[in-house]
Amino acid sequence: MTYNLVVCYNTVVIYNRVVKDDDMPHLLHIDSSIQGERSVSRSLTARAAAAWLAAHPDGTVSYRDLGANPLPHLNSESGLARMVPPDQHTPAQAASWELSKEVVEEVLAADTILLGLPVYNFGAPSSVKSWVDHLVAPGLSVDHATMTGLLGGRDLLVLASRGGGYAPGTPREGWDHAEPWLPHALSLTALEPRFITAELTLANVNPQMAELKPLAAESLAAAERAIDAQWAPLAV
């Protein structure tokens, strides 16, 4: 049993103890943007969560906001918790291991996971890196003996946003280091992220990118269409 945050999409947020019913579809919704209401990735995860709920009217949702409440960095005192056998943990490592358990259990309880992934300074938010560092834990998310991932069979849909355009042929091709990194980072767990990405999101706030506004709008609209097509609604 875990405590989860049940999100109502009209800004009312209710903490609730969720007992996972294995027959009931469960969504884990994770945001990481620090931009609040201006965030494109948050708007995309909210849209995806609403679409998922429309298609799964009996589904339950839990929520984690890495932007508001990042997990601690791995550090010298606690960071080796995932490499030292639990019975040898120091108190700091034991606390860090408990956080790993919480993060892994949240994922295990979900059939579908939505992750909002903006790009800051050409990489994933440090809070997403830290979430991954807690999630990749032999004995919890990876079988210790065989090193087989234990989180497979779930749909991880990443709603990514990036301020510039880094597609093949553009001047900054290859400068998005978030999207190529994540599948490698999660590979040990057997989670295989899919991506829906809106790019050039800075065109709307950076005057020097004003001429890219139409392309940005097109990219956002394509991302929204892709989200809306994810789950065939079971009920209207």
Add this chain to the structure above:
Amino acid sequence: MTYNLVVCYNTVVIYNRVVKDDDMPHLLHIDSSIQGERSVSRSLTARAAAAWLAAHPDGTVSYRDLGANPLPHLNSESGLARMVPPDQHTPAQAASWELSKEVVEEVLAADTILLGLPVYNFGAPSSVKSWVDHLVAPGLSVDHATMTGLLGGRDLLVLASRGGGYAPGTPREGWDHAEPWLPHALSLTALEPRFITAELTLANVNPQMAELKPLAAESLAAAERAIDAQWAPLAV
């Protein structure tokens, strides 16, 4: 004037108020590994710092340990400090901005910067990401009007370590997302990192990589030779 940590390489560490003398060469030594004495990147930065000191006997050193004391993640409350004009900062943003100032001033005071950069889950430590997120600050490290980097003209030598081998032609070619990311992440500041890298460092602790031990030893020895060749000693 900034408070710096003066490191003596015989394990004695003294906090000291360092007044930057512009005629005196100054080294900023940064570690980020969480592995303590087992860390390869820490052994490499220590070797480089010793070599630098041998070549600059009048030089001064400051030290930052991101592994022991990571900077906070950017978060919803404080993270926009670097995008909002300082006179509009909330208290949380003002505190975050002060940290950015501290980090930028440390770099500005240095002629040479050593950064230890291990790879965790195929990316830079989240603490290094967070350091970069604090360092890239228009108005401090980037000219606000021209967006020209203000940290150029310094030597940033990155002592990198990675557990596997990700070179061209290997099965995991392209799986190191730390080294390709850093130059892009720092580009706005005009810092241009150089890299000396030891790879396959897990060969010494992972039995399944035992046959790679000779290659790992070769890589480490090459990194150490490269470090020793960095600064022609001025005094013996």
